[in-house]
Amino acid sequence: MPLLGVNIDHVATIRQQRREFDPDPVKAALICQEAGADSIVAHLREDRRHINDKDIVSLKKALQIRFNMEMSIAPDVVQLACKIVPDQVTLVPERRQELTTEGGLDVVGGFKKLKPVCTRLRDKGIAVSLFVDAQKAQVDAAKSLGVSIIELHTGSYAEAKTRKALFFQLKTLTHIAQYAHSLGIEVNAGHGLKYHNTSAVAAIPAMNELNIGHSIISYAVFVGLKRAVTEMRAISRLKSSTRTG
Ligand code: PXP
Numbered sequence: 174m175p176l177l178g179v180n181i182d183h184v185a186t187i188r189q190q191r192r193e194f195d196p197d198p199v200k201a202a203l204i205c206q207e208a209g210a211d212s213i214v215a216h217l218r219e220d221r222r223h224i225n226d227k228d229i230v231s232l233k234k235a236l237q238i239r240f241n242m243e244m245s246i247a248p249d250v251v252q253l254a255c256k257i258v259p260d261q262v263t264l265v266p267e268r269r270q271e272l273t274t275e276g277g278l279d280v281v282g283g284f285k286k287l288k289p290v291c292t293r294l295r296d297k298g299i300a301v302s303l304f305v306d307a308q309k310a311q312v313d314a315a316k317s318l319g320v321s322i323i324e325l326h327t328g329s330y331a332e333a334k335t336r337k338a339l340f341f342q343l344k345t346l347t348h349i350a351q352y353a354h355s356l357g358i359e360v361n362a363g364h365g366l367k368y369h370n371t372s373a374v375a376a377i378p379a380m381n382e383l384n385i386g387h388s389i390i391s392y393a394v395f396v397g398l399k400r401a402v403t404e405m406r407a408i409s410r411l412k413s414s415t416r417t418g
Pocket residue numbers: 180182216243263265273274304324362363364365366384385386387388
């Protein structure tokens with residue numbers, strides 16, 4: 174059974190709508206920890222659109238489970254990771270205009286740029302994972318970099334429109350996961366995994382951990398909405414002692 178890493182970025186997305194303190198992603202991470210999550214994932218994007226530097230510092234201090242910091246190789250972000258020393262870093266490609274991470278890292282094309290960053294992070298004692306598409310060449314390049322963890326991008330699987338396409342994507346993920354595992358690489362997966370499509374990926378024999386964010390935070394809204402309204406309704410019916418008139 175694979176482990177579960179919970180990505181809490183979208184708690185911070187809601188907070189940033191108002192630039193206030195709520196909802197606090199660190200508080201969310203502690204609830205995930207209490208609920209049995211095996212790790213917490215937070216993506217410090219270059220534009221700081223959701224998670225910010227302070228969150229990263231606080232998460233590192235607060236968590237007892239593994240903290241997996243997702244990030245690009247932008248110098249200031251790498252600098253912060255080296256200072257904070259999360260348990261793990263997952264390197265992803267990043268484009269400012271994208272809504273979310275689109276596609277895996279091109280480890281083959283970016284080998285020269287990635288090498289010193291991986292070395293620097295590893296020298297700090299940080300486990301390095303690369304977020305890659307399910308392609309043999311990318312796995313081989315990760316192996317040549319000396320990386321011991323990869324995260325397979327499940328976006329194409331999650332977006333498959335037909336049963337045939339879905340089956341093909343699942344077969345590809347299974348095959349590449351097995352290949353990476355045979356090279357001694359730990360295999361994780363994530364992106365676009367929802368309540369209806371996760372079990373098939375979880376059943377891939379070589380799968381070590383699934384990293385899931387948007388669907389969990391989205392579902393949490395509905396699981397919690399009734400109670401939130403009930404409590405506010407009770408407050409709004411209370412006769413306040415400070416009420417005038
Ligand atoms: N893994 C990586 C590398 C990601 O970039 C993301 C998206 O932030 C996820 C997992 C989680 O994806 P989702 O929010 O679609 O579950």
